[in-house]
Amino acid sequence: MNACSTAPTLSTETDKQIDRVIEEYKDEPSPLLEILNEVQHIFGYLSDDMLIAISEKLSIPTSQVYGVATFYSLLSTRPKGKHIIRVCESAPCHVMGSESVLRAVKDELGIDLGETTPDGLFTLESTSCLGICSVGPAMMVNDRVFGNLTREKVRLILRRYAKDKEASVS
Amino acid sequence: MNSYLRSQKRVVLRNCGQIDPNSIEEYISSGGYRALKRALLEMEPAAVVQTVKDSGLRGRGGAGFPTGLKWEFAAKAEGDPKFVICNADEGEPGTFKDRLILEGDPHCVIEGMVIAAYAVGASKGYLYIRGEYGQSYETITNALKQARSAGFLGNDIAGSGFGFDIVVRSGAGAYVCGEETALMESIEGKRGESRVKPPYPTDKGLWGYPTVINNVETLANIPPIIENGADWFRQIGTPTSPGTKVFTLTGDVMNRGLVEVPMGTTLRTLVFDVGGGIPRGRKFKMAQTGGSSGGCLPASLLDIPLDFDSLREVDSSLGSGALLIVDDSHCIVDVVKSFMHFFEHESCGKCTPCREGTYRLARLVEKIEDEEATLADLDVLSRLCRVMERSCLCGLGQAAPKPVLTTLKYFKEEYLVHLRDQAASKGA
Numbered sequence: 001m002n003a004c005s006t007a008p009t010l011s012t013e014t015d016k017q018i019d020r021v022i023e024e025y026k027d028e029p030s031p032l033l034e035i036l037n038e039v040q041h042i043f044g045y046l047s048d049d050m051l052i053a054i055s056e057k058l059s060i061p062t063s064q065v066y067g068v069a070t071f072y073s074l075l076s077t078r079p080k081g082k083h084i085i086r087v088c089e090s091a092p093c094h095v096m097g098s099e100s101v102l103r104a105v106k107d108e109l110g111i112d113l114g115e116t117t118p119d120g121l122f123t124l125e126s127t128s129c130l131g132i133c134s135v136g137p138a139m140m141v142n143d144r145v146f147g148n149l150t151r152e153k154v155r156l157i158l159r160r161y162a163k164d165k166e167a168s169v170s
Numbered sequence: 171m172n173s174y175l176r177s178q179k180r181v182v183l184r185n186c187g188q189i190d191p192n193s194i195e196e197y198i199s200s201g202g203y204r205a206l207k208r209a210l211l212e213m214e215p216a217a218v219v220q221t222v223k224d225s226g227l228r229g230r231g232g233a234g235f236p237t238g239l240k241w242e243f244a245a246k247a248e249g250d251p252k253f254v255i256c257n258a259d260e261g262e263p264g265t266f267k268d269r270l271i272l273e274g275d276p277h278c279v280i281e282g283m284v285i286a287a288y289a290v291g292a293s294k295g296y297l298y299i300r301g302e303y304g305q306s307y308e309t310i311t312n313a314l315k316q317a318r319s320a321g322f323l324g325n326d327i328a329g330s331g332f333g334f335d336i337v338v339r340s341g342a343g344a345y346v347c348g349e350e351t352a353l354m355e356s357i358e359g360k361r362g363e364s365r366v367k368p369p370y371p372t373d374k375g376l377w378g379y380p381t382v383i384n385n386v387e388t389l390a391n392i393p394p395i396i397e398n399g400a401d402w403f404r405q406i407g408t409p410t411s412p413g414t415k416v417f418t419l420t421g422d423v424m425n426r427g428l429v430e431v432p433m434g435t436t437l438r439t440l441v442f443d444v445g446g447g448i449p450r451g452r453k454f455k456m457a458q459t460g461g462s463s464g465g466c467l468p469a470s471l472l473d474i475p476l477d478f479d480s481l482r483e484v485d486s487s488l489g490s491g492a493l494l495i496v497d498d499s500h501c502i503v504d505v506v507k508s509f510m511h512f513f514e515h516e517s518c519g520k521c522t523p524c525r526e527g528t529y530r531l532a533r534l535v536e537k538i539e540d541e542e543a544t545l546a547d548l549d550v551l552s553r554l555c556r557v558m559e560r561s562c563l564c565g566l567g568q569a570a571p572k573p574v575l576t577t578l579k580y581f582k583e584e585y586l587v588h589l590r591d592q593a594a595s596k597g598a
């Protein structure tokens with residue numbers, strides 16, 4: 001975020017959508033996290049301008065809004081690929097071979113952790129336990145979880161998402 | 171009956187898989203909301219607290235604090251309003267019991283929350299659920315709607331004159347938010363950093379008001395306790411850890427998944443009877459109880475009863491009920507490295523011993539794995555662990571050293587073979 005914040009340059013449509021989210025939580029005390037969750041859900045990430053707008057609308061210091069937005073791993077202040085891949089790295093999945101799953105994803109996409117493919121289709125991240133360890137090694141693609149992964153299975157899943165550039169895979 | 175079923179006893183999971191979680195009618199016809207009516211219509215709040223105290227129920231979120239006592243503190247605390255929070259942040263690696271309870275029997279958690287609220291005089295509840303649990307969020311939101319239309323939430327619940335409602339809040343990916351005070355910070359819209367205790371939440375919790383915070387499984391135990399009485403509950407489990415415990419078996423074990431057994435069931439029974447033993451002809455090497463911050467136990471401790479006190483005696487903990495089984499194909503140092511990466515990533519950064527300590531622990535264990543460490547490094551490692559146990563602000567930093575200390579105790583030789591001199595002499 002810039003040291004000196006400039007006046008938000010959000011489109012009116014974006015601004016309206018943020019207002020709508022804030023309106024939804026008007027009866028809740030301190031709903032900042034909920035609002036950030038929802039705004040990110042709509043736009044895919046939280047831009048500086050969005051954070052400034054939210055801070056002004058809620059009368060919360062921008063530093064605090066930024067502090068919250070950067071604390072939680074599901075919130076992002078940078079744009080990400082269309083499909084976000086989160087490979088579980090916690091011990092139960094590690095024991096079942098998550099390292100080779102991660103390697104398979106890296107090989108298939110040609111990117112490292114934290115990176116996005118040049119076509120903007122995939123972002124690769126690691127995550128702590130996803131709560132599906134009984135089918136580990138596991139990963140999440142967007143909101144969907146996949147378990148019992150092998151190199152082969154990873155390849156198939158990623159190719160299916162790659163083929164489906166427009167419509168989201170369900 | 172096979173041994174998988176024989177060892178199990180279903181109290182918490184009584185309805186999971188038996189009824190449609192999206193149907194309040196099915197919950198009611200299986201006896202649901204009867205305990206709520208009994209508590210609200212036939213019992214004084216103090217009597218509800220007393221029953222829970224008498225049952226000996228201890229919190230299933232990790233710390234094992236007596237639930238009735240917690241409720242009594244909140245009931246007696248000065249302050250208005252009061253809150254009840256259901257902790258459904260479940261981020262402990264290897265744990266997925268709360269997710270399956272919420273998705274399999276959401277109404278029993280709601281019923282438990284209403285009874286808790288009545289007992290302590292709370293008017294509003296929050297159910298804080300991890301951001302990654304989309305399905306649980308939907309199931310519980312739907313169940314709350316049904317409970318509201320059926321008159322089990324809202325003003326004048328079941329004609330008792332008592333009013334209470336529940337709001338669902340979603341986390342955003344931070345393990346530390348499972349810690350009760352960090353969770354409250356998060357509900358208050360802040361960074362999820364743990365608070366200094368005391369004051370305890372029962373005195374000054376959410377927005378500074380008296381607050382009861384309980385785990386999903388703890389709350390799911392409440393309706394059966396009210397319904398069947400404290401004596402019934404005490405017949406299950408051990409004298410100091412009554413009731414059942416839901417465990418999640420993960421790692422190198424035949425039957426990975428969720429099981430509910432009486433407290434005090436031995437590790438051996440869980441791994442070899444319920445869990446079906448170790449696959450691919452491998453041998454048992456270690457079990458970590460209680461999640462990433464639990465102790466790592468060797469085969470010589472397989473006969474340990476799994477309950478709060480027995481595990482504490484061997485420097486481990488029951489924690490959330492996670493059981494990670496590791497076979498003899500794995501190197502202990504490699505497994506410990508994975509735990510340390512977890513803590514390094516999840517430390518909230520508020521206090522120095524944990525922010526720096528978790529980083530240092532991870533580097534030291536990597537150094538050992540890379541065969542670059544010496545005996546002196548092992549010494550630094552265990553001293554750092556002691557410092558963190560004593561000086562970290564919250565349970566995350568205090569417990570992070572536990573897997574290191576227990577593996578140093580039970581599997582020291584695996585560290586030694588990685589040391590620079592030994593590795594070199596082996597190679598020579």
Ligand SMILES: Cc1cc2nc3c(=O)[nH]c(=O)nc-3n(C[C@H](O)[C@H](O)[C@H](O)COP(=O)(O)O)c2cc1C
Pocket residue numbers: 228229230231232233234235237257258259260261262345346347348349350351383384385386388389564565566
């Ligand atoms: C780092 C850390 C993470 C925790 N995560 C959870 C959690 O995910 N779920 C939970 O119920 N308790 C968790 N706890 C324990 C809570 O702080 C608290 O003790 C618990 O919610 C109280 O409920 P109970 O008495 O019913 O167990 C965690 C504690 C620590 C220190």
Ligand code: SF4
Pocket residue numbers: 346363364516517518519520521522524525562563564565566567568
């Ligand atoms: S011990 Fe770790 S997680 Fe807890 S307050 Fe300190 S830095 Fe944060």
Ligand code: FES
Pocket residue numbers: 088089090091092093094128129130131132133136137138263264265
């Ligand atoms: S450890 Fe990977 S899903 Fe739980």
